[in-house]
Amino acid sequence: MNQDKIAGYGDELYAAWLERKAVAPLLAREADMSIEDAYRIQEHFVARRVAAGERIVGKKIGATSRPVQEFLGVYQPDFGMLTSAMLHENGATLDLGELIQPKAEAELAFVLKHDLVGPGITAMDVIRATDYVLPCFEIVDSRIDNWQIKIQDTVADNASCGVFVLGDSRGDPRRLDITLAGMLLEKNGELFSTAAGAAVQGSPANAVAWLANTLGELGIPFRAGEVILSGSQSTLVPVADGDELVCTVGGLGSCRVRFSGRAAA
Secondary structure (H helix, E strand, C coil): CCHHHHHHHHHHHHHHHHHCCCECCHHHHCCCCCHHHHHHHHHHHHHHHHHCCCCEEEEEEECCCHHHHHHHCCCCCEEEEEEHHHEEECCCEEEHHHCCCEEEEEEEEEEECCCECCCCCCHHHHHHHEEEEEEEEEEEECCEHHHCCCHHHHHHCHHHCCEEEECCCCECCCCCCCCCCEEEEEECCEEEEEEEHHHCCCCHHHHHHHHHHHHHHCCCCECCCCEEEEEECCCCEECCCCCEEEEEECCCEEEEEEEECCCCC
């Protein structure tokens, strides 16, 4: 795909994000679009946001658990960039009007104390480089109409990043078994789902190692202080005005988020 088309689709996704309006699937219009093309579109889309004043604060891994893969019809992990404008504090009330067609995921966030530069990174390297882990919610939000996405669509759309909420409780992954620690997700005070870290590529640390190595081959390092979202341990949760979600990780703590208003779609 030539650079003009790359920039055109990146600009289209940026406008969709800015105007809160979904667009037709890209792959339906560009049948020959490769995953490499899609990441170049993502790069242009994110660059537009950075040029407008946002900062890159981390990365996210998407489509790591079986329930999410089956919902999306996407059967391989992908990644996107996290920006400063996406970050919200524990207990935040999110305005759904700033999103198009949001769904929530409960997961574990890693905050790094050392750089990680792949390839060759192992799960143990990830644990050693991590300052602490936090329970978190990622609110995914597709700019593609009605979530009709293939892997190229979600990759181009910055891995369907919306916003994310970090809990307050910090855990040491050298003391907390993040693979076996259970996660309880409640919606409006009722149990919605249960899972464990093993639901994410066998361990959240495996998912982070995969991303460090994938990005390393592209010359992109993890930097100290970055936040890495390791992938959903829950099914995708539909959200509406007045909903409250709480995820609790055994031995670590909880993250809470509320929603108000109506999504744009």
